[in-house]
Amino acid sequence: MQTLPVQLDLFAFIIFLGVAQGIFLGFFFLTGERSRSVANRCLGYLMLSLSAVIGEMFLCYSNYMFRLLAFVDFSEPLNFALAPLFFLFVYARIWGRLPKRWLWHFVPTALWAINAVSWLYQPIAVKYNNYLHAYHPELPYAAEPIHYMSEDFFNLRDYISEMTLLSCLIYNVAALLLIYQAYRQAGKPFWQNTPVRLAQLRNQCILFLILPALIALIKPQFYEDLGDYLLACYLTLTIYGTSLNVMAGSNYISDEPDVSPPPPETPIETKKKYEKSALSEELEDAVLGKLNRLLEAEKPYLDSDLSLPKLAARLDTSPHHLSQLLNDRLGQTFFDWLATYRIAEAQRLLNEAATANLKIDEIAERVGYNSPSAFHTAFKRLTSQTPAQYRQLVASSGSLPTSSRSA
Template sequence: MQTPPLQLDLFALIIFLGVAQGLFLGIFFLTGERRGSVANRCLGYLMLSLSAVIGEMFLCYSNYMFRLLAFVDFSEPLNFAMGPLFFLFVFARIRGRLPKRWLWHFVPAALWAINAVSWLYQPVEVKYNNYLNAYHPELPFAAEPAYYIPEDFFNLRDYIDEMTLLSCLIYNILALILIHQAYRQADKPFWQNSPIRLAQLRNQCMLFLILPALIVIIKPQFYEDLGDYLLACYLTLIIYSTSIRVMAGSNYFIDEPEVSPPMLELPTETKKKYEKSALSEEVEDAVLGKLNRLLEAEKPYLDSDMSLPKLAARLDTSPHNLSQLLNDRLGQTFFDWLATYRIAEAQRLLNEAATANLKIDEIAERVGYNSPSAFHTAFKRLTNQTPAQYRQLVTRSVQTGPPSRQPFPTSSRSA
């Protein structure tokens, strides 16, 4: 069996960097507090799957596979996991949970993994010939043993490219439909760049949607898998675009002003909590204006992972200054403010005919609560009613007009 020299060029470097970055992102999303988000877990597993798929392409393109013949076609089952993982990521990012019976989406990947048994344990000569057939058809084939495990139980390996294309296309379309529905519920045009969360999902979905088109264009131009290096480069682009989006949403590079040392004299009872930070009235007015415009355009309080640092970054201010502004000008803590807007949005959904029949838990998810119990607690504290009681009041008042809303207490900290 021949072993050609290694092929290490620009394409090999790009693919290798994609493998490394995909592994990094997968570990990043699956560790620490980030793992607590079901959307992050889906994205983490997606990045690891992409890394494995393009990792095999790197081994094949660079000729390293001649030294690792046991790994020939090791990532094929993941071809049918990429589409479901991306769809589940979009679903969880929008609704804060996975759909019912979500495991059924991985049945094709599981079946293909079973089928993989028929070629993963082939003699090394058979693996060598399979690799040559796909990437080096010009080289002579090795003599195979007379008897070995029958290959391809399902007789479907010749259609792996077509089935991968179909899987990616179906799940991308399902993700686009889900994003489009979310835009409609937010009363926003599909191509508008707000809310930012939906715009990011839409753009990422469009990137993934190009993959099936590339398969259609590239595969007929090459014998067997010789063009896979181009698909690997595009998957690397998707991985790095995800990295850029993660860095763009990070607060790590945002400078915060130095905290002034405490004054020696004791503050009087009438001094405000944040008086020492010297936030001018003009700056407060500017930040308040930005906040009002952001609320009108994007409704950031509906994001389930909204936090004080994230909101401050959107307003180009520090978390300390934003906390001071909310306390001094609005008389609320950040958690009071967040709960107030979320519960007001929940009341709107319970009042409107188009959404009045939604389940209480679904309304909780739409207004940013991952926990139904937290939503019920916040609703009760702010309105002196449970969501179910409020819904009953709305039903009784259909003929006489919407129910009057109770004034929100500012002491609640349920966000």
């Protein structure tokens, strides 16, 4: 059997980076505290599946497959796991759980894995010839044994690209509809960038939705699998897009402190601090009214990246004036004000039947905390209870009143 030298060019390098990053993200989401979230587990398995799929593309494109012929088409069953995993990730990120009978989504994956048994145990000469047929039809084929089992129990392998395209299209459209419904329930336009979590899901869904369009565009232009390296490069882009979302929501680069902010200043201290301010009472009333309307319409405190400058910009005032307003009229620092609303929302989620079963960490994320420890600290400071203790009281004595809001 003839072989070719290893081909390492820019495309091979990009694909290899995607494989490495996908494996890293997969283990990142499936280890530690992160693995307690069902959405993170779905995303972790999705990243590992993507790595396997584009890893096979890397072996084929770079000619390494000549040295690893046993692995020809080893990732085929995962073609039908990618789209369901992404859909379940979106569902779990929005609802905090998986849908009922979620295992049915992987029936095509299981059936194709059964079909793959007939392929995995073929003689090396058969795998070699199939690899040549897809990537190097110019080379002479090897002699095959006369008798061996059927390569395709279901006689469907010739249509795997079309079936993969259909699977991606159906599940990505379904995921996009879920996100659209979540936007409607939040009372926000679909293309608005808040809440941040929904905006990230929407952008990621659109990125994945491009994949079936690329399959439809690229596959007819190439003989057999020669266009796979372009699809692999795009899948690498989606993996790095996920990495950017992870970094954007990372507490490591967040300005939000993990410790509780200092207690609010006394009225005397506040008066001394701002006694030379030029902010009029009329302007305070106007900004306060705008703040109340913003709270009712958009709940900006649920955005994990909300800061004093960002809130001030949305109110058309300066951070200094907004800080003064919160101190003068509400008797709170910005961090106290923010924690008050977030903890009140967390209490509401713990009280309502539809969300009462969410994990504490998931509730922390929903109300805008990137760090569970910061959420627990704020909750204990404002309610004198931990979130778990509060949930226990709700379960034992019925719905409890949420903390009052100051604005």
